[in-house]
Amino acid sequence: MYQPLLANRYLGSRIIPLIAVAAVALCVGLVIIVVSVMSGFLDMLLNSGRTLMGDVIIRYADPGIPHYDRLIEEIESRPEALAATPVVESFGLLKLPYGNRTEGVQVWGIDPASFDQVVDFKDSLVWSEAPPEVQTFAAEMNGLEIPTFDESPRLDPGPEGGDPGVILGVEIDSAAKVRRMDGSYEVKAPAFWMPFRDVEITLIPISTSGALEKPDNRRFDVVNEFQSGVYQIDSRRAMIGLETGQRMLGLEEAPIYDNRLLDETGELERIGTYPARVQMILVRAADGVSPEALRDAVDLAYAAFAAKIDDEDAMTIRPPDEAFVGIRTWREQLRDLIGPVEKERELMRILFSIVYLVCAGLVLSIFWSIVHEKTRDIGILRAIGASRPGVLGVFLAYGLVIGLVGAFLGALLGWSVVVNINAIHEAMGEPAPSWTWITAFALATVMFGIAIHASLQGGMLRTLLSIVAALLLAGVGTALLLHRGFLMWDPAVYYFNSIPNEVDWSSGILTMAGAIVFSVLGAAIPAARAADTDPVKALRYE
Amino acid sequence: MNASHKRTSSETASEPVLVASGLRKTYRMGRVPVQVLKDASIEVRSGEWVAILGASGSGKSTLLHLLGGLDRPDRDGGMIRFEGRRVSEFGGAALNTYRNRSVGFVFQFYHLLPELSVLENAMLPCLVPNRWISATLPLLAALIGGGVGAVVGSTFGVDILPTADAPTPSKIALLALTCGVLGAAIGVVLFQIGQVLAERTRLRHGPQAATSRSTLEEFGLGHRLRHRPSQLSGGERQRTAIARALASEPGILMADEPTGNLDATTGREILDLLKKRHDDGLTIVMVTHDATVAEYADRVVRLEDGRVVETTA
Ligand SMILES: Nc1ncnc2c1ncn2[C@@H]1O[C@H](COP(=O)(O)OP(=O)(O)O)[C@@H](O)[C@H]1O
Ligand SMILES: [Mg+2]
Numbered sequence: 124m125y126q127p128l129l130a131n132r133y134l135g136s137r138i139i140p141l142i143a144v145a146a147v148a149l150c151v152g153l154v155i156i157v158v159s160v161m162s163g164f165l166d167m168l169l170n171s172g173r174t175l176m177g178d179v180i181i182r183y184a185d186p187g188i189p190h191y192d193r194l195i196e197e198i199e200s201r202p203e204a205l206a207a208t209p210v211v212e213s214f215g216l217l218k219l220p221y222g223n224r225t226e227g228v229q230v231w232g233i234d235p236a237s238f239d240q241v242v243d244f245k246d247s248l249v250w251s252e253a254p255p256e257v258q259t260f261a262a263e264m265n266g267l268e269i270p271t272f273d274e275s276p277r278l279d280p281g282p283e284g285g286d287p288g289v290i291l292g293v294e295i296d297s298a299a300k301v302r303r304m305d306g307s308y309e310v311k312a313p314a315f316w317m318p319f320r321d322v323e324i325t326l327i328p329i330s331t332s333g334a335l336e337k338p339d340n341r342r343f344d345v346v347n348e349f350q351s352g353v354y355q356i357d358s359r360r361a362m363i364g365l366e367t368g369q370r371m372l373g374l375e376e377a378p379i380y381d382n383r384l385l386d387e388t389g390e391l392e393r394i395g396t397y398p399a400r401v402q403m404i405l406v407r408a409a410d411g412v413s414p415e416a417l418r419d420a421v422d423l424a425y426a427a428f429a430a431k432i433d434d435e436d437a438m439t440i441r442p443p444d445e446a447f448v449g450i451r452t453w454r455e456q457l458r459d460l461i462g463p464v465e466k467e468r469e470l471m472r473i474l475f476s477i478v479y480l481v482c483a484g485l486v487l488s489i490f491w492s493i494v495h496e497k498t499r500d501i502g503i504l505r506a507i508g509a510s511r512p513g514v515l516g517v518f519l520a521y522g523l524v525i526g527l528v529g530a531f532l533g534a535l536l537g538w539s540v541v542v543n544i545n546a547i548h549e550a551m552g553e554p555a556p557s558w559t560w561i562t563a564f565a566l567a568t569v570m571f572g573i574a575i576h577a578s579l580q581g582g583m584l585r586t587l588l589s590i591v592a593a594l595l596l597a598g599v600g601t602a603l604l605l606h607r608g609f610l611m612w613d614p615a616v617y618y619f620n621s622i623p624n625e626v627d628w629s630s631g632i633l634t635m636a637g638a639i640v641f642s643v644l645g646a647a648i649p650a651a652r653a654a655d656t657d658p659v660k661a662l663r664y665e
Numbered sequence: 666m667n668a669s670h671k672r673t674s675s676e677t678a679s680e681p682v683l684v685a686s687g688l689r690k691t692y693r694m695g696r697v698p699v700q701v702l703k704d705a706s707i708e709v710r711s712g713e714w715v716a717i718l719g720a721s722g723s724g725k726s727t728l729l730h731l732l733g734g735l736d737r738p739d740r741d742g743g744m745i746r747f748e749g750r751r752v753s754e755f756g757g758a759a760l761n762t763y764r765n766r767s768v769g770f771v772f773q774f775y776h777l778l779p780e781l782s783v784l785e786n787a788m789l790p791c792l793v794p795n796r797w798i799s800a801t802l803p804l805l806a807a808l809i810g811g812g813v814g815a816v817v818g819s820t821f822g823v824d825i826l827p828t829a830d831a832p833t834p835s836k837i838a839l840l841a842l843t844c845g846v847l848g849a850a851i852g853v854v855l856f857q858i859g860q861v862l863a864e865r866t867r868l869r870h871g872p873q874a875a876t877s878r879s880t881l882e883e884f885g886l887g888h889r890l891r892h893r894p895s896q897l898s899g900g901e902r903q904r905t906a907i908a909r910a911l912a913s914e915p916g917i918l919m920a921d922e923p924t925g926n927l928d929a930t931t932g933r934e935i936l937d938l939l940k941k942r943h944d945d946g947l948t949i950v951m952v953t954h955d956a957t958v959a960e961y962a963d964r965v966v967r968l969e970d971g972r973v974v975e976t977t978a
Contacts, residue, residue: 124792124796124799124860124864125789125792125793126799126857127857127858127860127861127864128781128785128792128861128864128868129778129780129781130857131857131861132780132781133780136780162827163827165827166827499776500778500779500780502776503776503777503778504778504789504793505764506733506735506764506770506776507764507765507770507789507790507793507909508761508762508763508764508765508766508790508793508794509761509765509793510757510758510761510793510795511757512795512800513793513795513799516800516803520803520853520857523850523853523854523857524854524857526850527850527851527854530847530850627825627827628825629822629825629826629827629836629840632818632825632840632843632844632847633839633840633843635843635847636842636843636844636846636847636850637843639846639847639850640846657735657736657737658735658736659730659735659736662772662776
């Protein structure tokens, strides 16, 4: 069998197979990088949506869901649900302790314990202890008390009173700290460090009839900051206690009076209790339960809950009719956000299929020239009795090896770029370190020396190549010298504060398989053409 | 090794091995047909050395190519028989076998494969015949690799799918398919690597290598076995080419101006070498424009105006 032997020799004795391998590897690597970042972006969006709001969201904005604790009980009794947590939500004004800054924020009132069960909130807390720079500062300011950080922080003030607590999105305060490359924060201005400070939050309650009531303004102690990874949320959400939130928004339990009836003391007669309400309930699915299945279970739970309340107590406020309550999976809830990105990704896929086809064309043309050069060999083989499929086999083997090696090198290239993409991006955002351009200029000088040496010796090719290399290196050096850094990934635009760095292997494998098929076809088509011509014609070919 | 040729020319000059009659070959230069062979007939007897003498451009190579099965005559353009079988009607497989086993062809321009060593070039005809196993094994490797890939792809495909992509059956199927392609590619390449490693010893020390080695040694190329053709002189290349032509012990050797590219001394060496083989019983058809070269032959015919003209024996 001569095919592996010949393919092996063809591969080993020329530079051009290396060029083909490089072309294949570049194409595969390029596609893997772009598709991975796009896919990773969408994935991060979806995953963050899920960790931010659980698997299923029950939402009834105004006037909220009464008896929500009963609903949560009902939901948690279902095997599909792992945990559920109540949330009140409102827009509010946040007054920062410096620069007279007031920002519009989205305020969530949460119950930290159950909230953590649903969305793993603890993991997103930024501070577990004061960083060293803050401790140094506190020591210098002698006597400044260093705050401690509780794993499950108290947000609502206890019976003994005191200020309520707030957990701010980490990007709301941008004055005191700088984000490091690894995602942690360095406190640049400890005096402004949020956990040292208080903020003021103003919420505007809405009455049951929908009218705006008197704004409620309170002082909050910053107990921690949270980082969800989604810039839009980290830069404008503040978490306060559920009870505080309910009280500020007029959603707490309240007596109902009949304003026509006075009791014995002359007060309005209390005829019932208006139960506390929340606007949202976030539900987390049990392991292995899809959000869709959980949504159906929550639907049933809601119906059962509403029926029970009706049966038990005709006098109380009834839960809103199911038809008006939004019960959605996180995917449905985020549709507005996900939809455009999904479309964008499809567009990218189409665009990159075109880029990929162009790459395939490049590979095909490289193979065409390689096989072209081997036409005489094919004629010889045919003249000594090799069959057409046999000759084809040589080039199938040849294309296969190039495709496979190129595909794997490309995957390696794509993987290493994608995994380090944040570091690369970070490095590009800075001016180039001086050793890089000094090295480039030094190498350019060396190459120039080699060029002079070669021209003295009369080596045209070596002279030419050395001059080209010297110019290239000088160009690279100049570019590095002039490079002042630029930021491509602006978190304010792309939601996230880091670039997705996981390889989308499903697309990666598809790309690799495609590269192999193209390489094999690229080698086989011209080879088949050569094998089909008479050996005499192929031999005349010079 | 040359048992089949061990007959003297005088004994066996009776039975014709190769018979061609009424050969016509027309080339088309653009729209103008040029009839190079008009009615060429030739008979070669077993053990005979026939020289076809003709001017440059008279169609000698064309005729030899037809005889060697490298090209076909025009439609209804005559008939070629080799050992009683009609070469002109051979299909693909039979024609390949004819080129490989019945004929040894020597070209004016050597036509060695530049990437193979002298020894490998010389034994190449023994390597090219299709054995069923040579097509089956890579296929088997592809099937096994593809199967493993497809199973792996369909089992673990869900895990590598991005969250954004719902794991629909068609997506899993596509993943299984692509993993199958990758697996098949890996399977075949592994098989090839194994094959190259396994054949390494066989290529140097197998029985076919031994035959070619002794031929090359006989031709004075014993010290050149591992060299590449580009490292050889013209004469050495042509000797390698002759060794290749003799590798499958063909019934007839066809040489197209074997000395045409060599100086007189080297040419004579080549011809002496052929003469020695001829004396051992090898049947030779040789084409040349050089009357002194033709003198080596038992019989000389002339190719004139597309026809073969007998001359004095
Ligand atoms: N493939 C071809 N296409 C067109 N003309 C050809 C082709 N091959 C050979 N010829 C022409 O046929 C004639 C005979 O060629 P050839 O058999 O090579 O002659 P010789 O070997 O006697 O020098 C020449 O005129 C040549 O130009
Ligand atoms: Mg010729």
